[in-house]
Amino acid sequence: MSTYLITGGAGFIGSHVCEALYREGHRIINVDQFSDLYDYRLKIMNILESIGSKASFDFTVKSKDLERLSERVNGSRYRLVIADIRNADSLSALFQEEKIDAVVHLAALPGVRASIDQPQLFEAVNVQGTLNILEAMRGFGVRKWVCASSSSVYGNNRKVPFAEEDAVDRPISVYAANKKSCELLGYTYRHLYGIDTLMLRFFTVYGERQRPDLAIRKFATRIDHGLELPFFGDGCTRRDYTYIGDIVNGIRQSIRYVEEHADVYEIVNLGGNRTVSLSELVELLENELGKPAILNRLPLQPGDVHSTWADLTKAQALLGYEPQTSIEEGIRKFIAWYRSDEHGRTVGRRTFI
């Protein structure tokens, strides 16, 4: 049994990573601040689902809800630490208390458009927060980590598919610049302190528990409720959508890789191996939901990239990564989850629009 510290484990990707490692029998320390980017109640549901808790949860106010959540989930193999990665002292105290084998750093403020509106906040969480994690690792001798980067670092690269070495340093959003900074810090800390690093460039991740601000979840909810959906551009922008189960496999393979190798610094794409246009995506959702979409056509937004497409040659060679889930199958699984309110909680997830 290893002890893994996962930052952002209440979030979409983090809750799935915690779930996979917990099921394998490892000890999980989940550091999350329950940031306000979206409703904290969704994150409580993420955590309860990730540990297989079926009992209902009656929401009241955030502070009390988080207290009751901690009481319910904390145990010998799961520790929820409600802390802000901007606070270096609380990270130091935690690293002093625990013997951590590896870190999976997923906590961040994601979102290209929001980062343009709040650049200082994004820089503080995404870059300073990452530096704080690295400093705590250095200080307490933790030498293995896997960190979330993003396909956004490729900017408006026209050469597709994107290979890792194609990321020229021209990020077109604050978020992309933040992620590029994290990649650089990772290199520096491997060089100076021997912290073995895998930086993973995720390509538009979707699936069960997806963030409510991301297209597939937002579109599905709005189509389902007969509401207009914001449709940016002419529908020809293309994305490499990656199903959450494939991302979790890629992260699992990456942890194994840093554990088994020394003197490692690698940047690796994790994508879905196929691109889908915005119009095709809406059609897939309409078919699965059996309802038509009402489009509110809007111009492309600053920071939006035209297309993303991962070259997976390196991920395949280094990690044995192979995405298994087609977009059709992934959308089917997502909609099945979206329709189910199997835990009978007082706030059904379908009400979050």
Ligand code: NAD
């Ligand atoms: P998410 O918002 O669901 O999860 C991030 C978690 O980090 C949240 O639970 C949030 O509360 C936590 N957090 C935010 N600020 C914090 C702070 N200051 N201290 C402690 N915790 C804090 O997002 P996600 O989609 O699961 O993304 C996870 C990671 O993957 C992020 O680093 C994101 O940038 C990256 N990423 C995601 C995608 C995607 O398509 N979802 C694509 C590329 C990269």
